[in-house]
Amino acid sequence: xxDLWLYEGSKGLKYVQESQAYxxxxxxxxxxxxxxxxxxxxxxxxxxxxxxxxxxxxxVVLFYDEATARIGMLVKVLSERQTELLEYL
Numbered sequence: 854x855x856d857l858w859l860y861e862g863s864k865g866l867k868y869v870q871e872s873q874a875y876x877x878x879x880x881x882x883x884x885x886x887x888x889x890x891x892x893x894x895x896x897x898x899x900x901x902x903x904x905x906x907x908x909x910x911x912x913v914v915l916f917y918d919e920a921t922a923r924i925g926m927l928v929k930v931l932s933e934r935q936t937e938l939l940e941y942l
Contacts, residue, residue, distance in 0.1 A: 911929070912928060912929040913926060913927070913928050913929070914926070914927040914928075
């Protein structure tokens with residue numbers, strides 16, 4: 854079914870909207886509404902991932918020590934939690 858929709862979809866939106874399958878299923882599925890919802894959620898996800906990536910790159914540093922062949926990580930810790938972290942370590 855997906856292959857059929859991909860093939861038919863390559864012919865254009867108007868062509869698909871005029872098909873019997875689209876006309877029969879659209880009242881139940883509402884394809885355009887679903888498309889807009891997916892588009893909005895995708896844009897929100899991209900923004901969230903971009904923001905998180907920026908925050909991570911500001912707070913985490915990865916490094917590789919060639920002499921010992923080890924990988925390390927430095928994490929910026931909130932100053933309020935530094936005492937707790939030092940006690941834990």
